[in-house]
Amino acid sequence: MKALCWHGKHDIRYETVPDPAIEHPRDAIIKTTCCAICGSDLHFYDGFMPGMKSGDIVGHEFMGEVVEVGAENKKLKVGDRVVVPFTICCGECEQCRRGNFSVCERTNRKKNLGDLTFGHSTAGLFGYTHITGGYAGGQAEYVRVPYADVAPVKIPEGLTDEQVLFLGDIFPTGWQAAAQCDIQPTDTVCVWGAGPVGQFAIRSAIMLGAEQVICIDNVPERLDMARAGGAITIDFDEESVLDRLQELTGGKGPDKCIEAVGMEAHSLRSIDSMIDRVKQSVMIESDRPHVLREMMYVCRPAGVLSVAGVYGGMVDKIPFGAVMNKGLTIRTGQTHVNRWTDDLLQRIGDGQIDPSFVITHSVPLEDGPAMYRTFRDKEDGCIKVVLKP
Amino acid sequence: MSNDDIRHPLSRVIPSRPFGPMRSPARALGWFSIALGLAELAMPRRMARVAGAPNLPALTRACGLREVGTGIGILTSKDPSPWLWVRVAGDALDIAAVGGGLVTRGRPLRTLTSLAVLVGVTLIDMKVAEAAPPEKKRSRLLTHDYSGRSGFPLPAAQMRGVGTRPSARMGSAASASPPRTEDAASAMPRSETSMAS
Numbered sequence: 337m338k339a340l341c342w343h344g345k346h347d348i349r350y351e352t353v354p355d356p357a358i359e360h361p362r363d364a365i366i367k368t369t370c371c372a373i374c375g376s377d378l379h380f381y382d383g384f385m386p387g388m389k390s391g392d393i394v395g396h397e398f399m400g401e402v403v404e405v406g407a408e409n410k411k412l413k414v415g416d417r418v419v420v421p422f423t424i425c426c427g428e429c430e431q432c433r434r435g436n437f438s439v440c441e442r443t444n445r446k447k448n449l450g451d452l453t454f455g456h457s458t459a460g461l462f463g464y465t466h467i468t469g470g471y472a473g474g475q476a477e478y479v480r481v482p483y484a485d486v487a488p489v490k491i492p493e494g495l496t497d498e499q500v501l502f503l504g505d506i507f508p509t510g511w512q513a514a515a516q517c518d519i520q521p522t523d524t525v526c527v528w529g530a531g532p533v534g535q536f537a538i539r540s541a542i543m544l545g546a547e548q549v550i551c552i553d554n555v556p557e558r559l560d561m562a563r564a565g566g567a568i569t570i571d572f573d574e575e576s577v578l579d580r581l582q583e584l585t586g587g588k589g590p591d592k593c594i595e596a597v598g599m600e601a602h603s604l605r606s607i608d609s610m611i612d613r614v615k616q617s618v619m620i621e622s623d624r625p626h627v628l629r630e631m632m633y634v635c636r637p638a639g640v641l642s643v644a645g646v647y648g649g650m651v652d653k654i655p656f657g658a659v660m661n662k663g664l665t666i667r668t669g670q671t672h673v674n675r676w677t678d679d680l681l682q683r684i685g686d687g688q689i690d691p692s693f694v695i696t697h698s699v700p701l702e703d704g705p706a707m708y709r710t711f712r713d714k715e716d717g718c719i720k721v722v723l724k725p
Numbered sequence: 726m727s728n729d730d731i732r733h734p735l736s737r738v739i740p741s742r743p744f745g746p747m748r749s750p751a752r753a754l755g756w757f758s759i760a761l762g763l764a765e766l767a768m769p770r771r772m773a774r775v776a777g778a779p780n781l782p783a784l785t786r787a788c789g790l791r792e793v794g795t796g797i798g799i800l801t802s803k804d805p806s807p808w809l810w811v812r813v814a815g816d817a818l819d820i821a822a823v824g825g826g827l828v829t830r831g832r833p834l835r836t837l838t839s840l841a842v843l844v845g846v847t848l849i850d851m852k853v854a855e856a857a858p859p860e861k862k863r864s865r866l867l868t869h870d871y872s873g874r875s876g877f878p879l880p881a882a883q884m885r886g887v888g889t890r891p892s893a894r895m896g897s898a899a900s901a902s903p904p905r906t907e908d909a910a911s912a913m914p915r916s917e918t919s920m921a922s
Contacts, residue, residue: 511888539876540888542881542885543884543888543889544888545885545886545889546885547885556868557867557871560869560871563872564871564872564875565875565877566875566877566880566884566885679892683887683888683892686892686893686894687894688884689876689877689884691876694874696869716868716869717868717869719871
């Protein structure tokens with residue numbers, strides 16, 4: 337089959353690789369009909385994600401048709417149309433039974449790496465670092481889905497691939513980011529980052545009742561889309577974020593802050609972010625936490641910091657004194673996708689939201705390598721790329 | 726509320742974000758200044774020897790501090806022009822210092838080479854300083870219009886709160902937004918909208 341494979345920094349190749357096969361009786365083989373490039377894919381594309389190996393098939397946002405089912409899989413049958421969450425979960429361990437699917441205790445087959453890196457291992461993920469299991473990803477013609485009788489979401493007739501694809505990651509990610517804020521009707525919610533996850537976080541915050549939603553970024557097209565979703569926008573290249581938030585919140589700061597940027601924050605206009613760049617270049621800091629620091633300072637006391645962006649390693653100079661003394665709550669984590677999919681699928685079906693709004697580019701899978709660069713550099717108004725095998 | 730009243734206290738300390746493109750010759754010079762300055766601070770004798778300048782560590786370190794400060798100024802200022810002209814002035818001082826080495830150290834080839842490099846750097850600095858963007862807001866052109874991409878069937882304001890109620894088909898009574906209450910104190914904390922089955 338054909339697939340997108342990682343071979344190093346800025347080196348994604350469209351290659352012929354062996355077809356996947358059933359390895360466990362609960363597996364299923366999915367013929368991919370639609371997949372996407374995620375912002376977190378850029379972390380390994382830019383060489384910031386440890387644990388990648390040359391030849392790894394990438395991609396964790398995908399859906400398709402079931403073409404083969406293991407003998408013990410009673411949930412799926414050949415011909416089912418499914419969206420596959422990026423987190424692999426067993427449905428049986430204590431964490432899964434609590435609904436903490438992204439920290440499933442069984443599915444990371446490289447558990448020792450996870451334990452070493454994070455203290456305790458987390459769930460296996462599709463198409464990502466070997467620290468999270470090294471499972472082949474979905475930017476491919478076919479994918480083996482382990483524990484396929486648990487996570488995959490069956491899609492009813494009447495919904496297009498583009499409407500439901502993002503149920504596997506970015507829609508529940510934005511929704512969880514907003515839900516973690518425990519939004520009250522008088523809240524101002526501020527979202528850092530107007531990429532795809534930020535766009536869904538904005539709309540989720542609106543749907544969950546925020547009185548005012550603010551979004552911070554510097555890309556005009558992304559800010560335009562954020563305004564379309566109901567956000568007041570701040571372009572950090574044009575004005576002071578701190579002062580504008582003061583103005584919008586009557587000097588109190590946003591009640592709830594959502595971080596949808598991650599470890600490669602791109603601001604270079606403050607001393608702390610310049611220092612982060614220098615330290616990262618000599619590998620004494622792995623992540624760039626400028627946005628985290630800013631959130632910690634501006635958040636209203638007793639507020640919530642909801643961190644959806646992906647971080648991988650160490651960050652320096654975190655104003656934890658501000659966090660502690662203001663009584664801030666930090667909620668974070670990879671998305672517990674299956675916690676949200678039933679409800680969100682229902683809302684899509686009921687017409688409350690059409691997630692396809694975020695798609696700006698749809699190309700054949702073979703154009704994937706070039707689209708990684710387009711997506712990373714935000715060229716041609718690129719916000720979200722869908723790939724069709 | 727006055728403009729000063731609405732300013733966040735930290736914005737007085739943290740430099741304002743500058744206008745202008747992210748990738749520019751001014752930015753490259755800013756980083757170059759910082760790198761050169763750090764080298765002069767860390768290795769003053771070696772840097773003076775390489776440049777053919779007098780072996781005066783204190784002077785070299787002072788130049789290093791100047792370079793680092795200038796670089797930070799270029800990278801964090803709203804208008805980098807004044808800082809770029811500071812670089813030009815610094816170049817003149819460096820030429821004078823290295824030229825002094827020509828007289829005192831007797832290594833004419835190395836010193837002349839350094840002077841030639843410094844003159845070249847000075848010309849580049851002057852060129853970039855003259856071309857630096859003016860101190861006014863630059864227009865940010867939108868290349869694609871995404872203003873119609875809300876994802877919602879209704880204006881965002883009418884979608885507020887629909888996620889706090891069980892899903893219902895849009896247009897049904899169950900999905901209509903309730904009137905907003907003026908009494909914020911009556912709002913109760915909400916639990917997460919769906920849990921694992």
